[in-house]
Amino acid sequence: MLLRILVWAVLAFLISPLIVIVLFSFHSSPALSFPFAGFSLRWYAELFNNAQLGSAVMKSLTVAFLTSVVTLLIGTTASLAWLRLGKVGRGFIEAVSVTPIALPGLFVGVSLLVLFAQAGLQLSTLTIVISHVVIALPILIVAMKARLALFDPSLEEASRDLGASQFQTFRRVTLPLIAPTLISSAILAFAVSFDEFVVTSFVAGTETTLPMYIWSMMRRTVTPLINAISTLALLFSILILLGAWLISHVRRRSAVAARIES
Amino acid sequence: MAAIAPIIEIRNGTKMFGSFTALADINLSINQGEILTLLGPSGCGKTTLMRLIAGFENLTSGTIQIGGVDIANIPPERRPVNMVFQRYALFPHLDVFENVAFGLKVKGMPKEERTERVNRMLHIVQLESFANRYIDQLSGGQCQRVALARALVNGPKVLLLDEPLAALDLKIRQHMLAEMKRIHIETGATFVYVTHDQDEALILSDRVVLMEKGRVVQVDRPTEMYAKPKSLFAAKFLGETNIFETTITAVNGIGTTARTSSGIQFHSSETLTKKPSEKIAVSIRPESLTFQHKNPDAQSAECVVDDIVFMGSRSFYTVRLNDQSKVRVQVQRDGRLSVPSPGDKATIFWDASNVVMLPRD
DSSP: OHHHHHHHHHHHHHHHHHHHHHHHHHHHHSOOOOSOOBOOHHHHHHHHHHHHOOOOOHHHHHHHHHHHHHHHHHHHHHHHHHHHHHHHHHHHHHHHHHHHHOHHHHHHHHHHHHHHHHHHHHSSHHHHHHHHHHHHHHHHHHHHHHHHHOOTHHHHHHHHHHHHHHHHHHHIIIHHHHHHHHHHHHHHHHHHHHHHHHHHHOOOOTTTHHHHOOOOOOHOOOOOOOHHHHHHHHHHHHHHHHHHHOOOOOHHHHHHHHHOOO | OOOOEEEEEEEEEEEETTEEEEEEEEEEETTTTTTEEEEESSSSHHHHHHHHHHHSSOOSEEEEEEEEOOOOOOOOOGSSSSEEEEEOOOTTTTTTHHHHHHHHHHHHHHHHHHHHHHHHHHHHHGGGGGOOOGGGGOHHHHHHHHHHHHHHTTTTEEEEEEEETTTTTTTHHHHHHHHHHHHHHHHHHHEEEESSSHHHHHOOOOOOEEETTTTTEEEEHHHHHHSSSHHHHHHHSSOOEEEEEEEEEEEEEEEEEEEEEOEEEEEEESSOOTTTEEEEEEEEOOOGSSSOSSSOOOEEEEEEEEEEOOOOOOOEOOOOOOOOOOEEEEOOOOTTTTOOTTEEEEEEOOOGGOOOEEEEO
């Protein structure tokens, strides 16, 4: 009984900020505290008429998309190598890939800024994407590694044994089995990039991402627009997760259905 | 028996992992259609030998021929062998039908023929009604049969089985052994079976290859290897036995006689090439010892009964000889015979034909 109360308490603690934000995004008055005056969509209307905000959202989506694609490509090849390496090789990849997680964002931001300056790279969307890959890649490798450690290498041997070439084995066995891991890792990289602020503020130059726009907005005054933006961001993440779940579920179902019909 | 052509020939096969010798100078012929067991304790090289045949490892020196062709440069996917993996290695993203169809599909067999062959194989392993189940919805025994079907549907010249029953519990294991014999007869493939379980080896095999520390110790039919082990290791590994440390007292035309330091005498009808006063080990199986002598020539020793373990149709006695050494005696239940109780004095008897004299390790 006590345990059950505790579980509910923890859930309430985690979810209540979300509920408050969603609720106040529909508030008819600019007040950010109770009592609740009434429902209205005025903040959403204001949001969609704000061109600056719109371009910041587009910028963030673009950066997050590019980051997740690049991170996924590098991360997948690194993870596949990790699967095939011995203990020493694995240890090396782990050490090199995990260390950046422990570095403070300030430090990473400054060093990347110096690096870009030395390389003569103009601060732009490209530098933001490079920086986000640097941040997201270690997180992605750690996440993938935990899942791939469960991958049974004898499945690849079984595939070869049954007559599949190395390429066929990758396409028919390895890839389908690691696909859910790849998808969830890509989503993770997307999320990391989408709300990254500290490092971005160093390397963005004149570009403005959504977190940077919100930050500049908040510096002037705290407006209920923030609630509306957050609510949309929340909805967006839920849709992505739902999509990922549907993809893996529907594929499995359709495979069975196709053969029963034939 | 007619001469049988070997399907696999291993000549001077040596495999090193770094400085560790996994297999040392293996010479082995595997006959067409037989069930050959590679038996030995873990680390003896039996799994390595199987992986060499499958193509997942390469010999450091020596050759392997399958059907007269050297396979050194043939990758696993083009070898005429298929393997049943220890933990099955079934594809979790495919259902039973797709698992079994995998090999035929990657080889590009047309769909109709493929479906027919898979269904026929599912019929042989009695899994037709499970075709659309995923692997995580199957029991251990069912997984085992899918793994067999997935390998056999490709019509391999040789089926390799790597401890296929190790993950199953005892009851299912016995059932699957019978299944495997039936499937062997139905498919006619050559089976190479790796196990550390002597019971599986004895039940299943036409021939047993006993291995120890990367070497082949003995190759024989199960009955021969059990009755006539050629080394102390073979005697101890296959079944249970009593070992006596003795010194040879006489070697002549009627056999060999040896004696323990406490004076128990053993006579074997085999004439050894050893000389008197040489040390030798004597092995007698528990079931070769009795408390009643039927044969006037029977040899004997005095003892005291220590302990009895009743196992239904038979009982295991632990008796102590005069020199305090313990000996196990297996007694078949027979209501007509009286048997000693714990604490009783008794005499154990054995025949010369059951005395096996072996060089000491």
